[in-house]
């Protein structure tokens with residue numbers, strides 16, 4: 001993926017108040033990554049950055065705690081690998097991209113909590129691209 005800098009992240013997420021940038025951004029080997037992500041533990045948000053249609057695009061997703069007793073999938077929808085339940089989480093955000101008559105829609109996905117392992121195991125970009133397509137409005 002295209003390497004990202006702190007300035008780029010500030011620009012991508014300029015609407016986010018109190019943006020906490022990833023502490024180890026400089027250590028990332030962007031050549032080996034399909035996407036970059038980091039978790040803000042204080043408000044349980046996941047920031048997901050991907051070259052969507054040739055443009056570095058950032059999503060801010062909420063990490064949703066599963067309800068007690070709810071079915072949990074141990075399956076990542078980006079790399080398509082089965083994982084331990086503790087190694088995936090469900091993330092979601094609202095999107096303006098929606099059918100007519102619907103005020104807003106929430107879109108989510110199960111994904112690896114460790115983005116490095118996820119990137120390593122991704123065979124192609126089809127699934128992450130589809131996820132962005134469900135959320136990002138294309139002008």
Ligand SMILES: [Zn+2]
Pocket residue numbers: 076077078079080081111112117118119
């Ligand atoms: Zn994964």
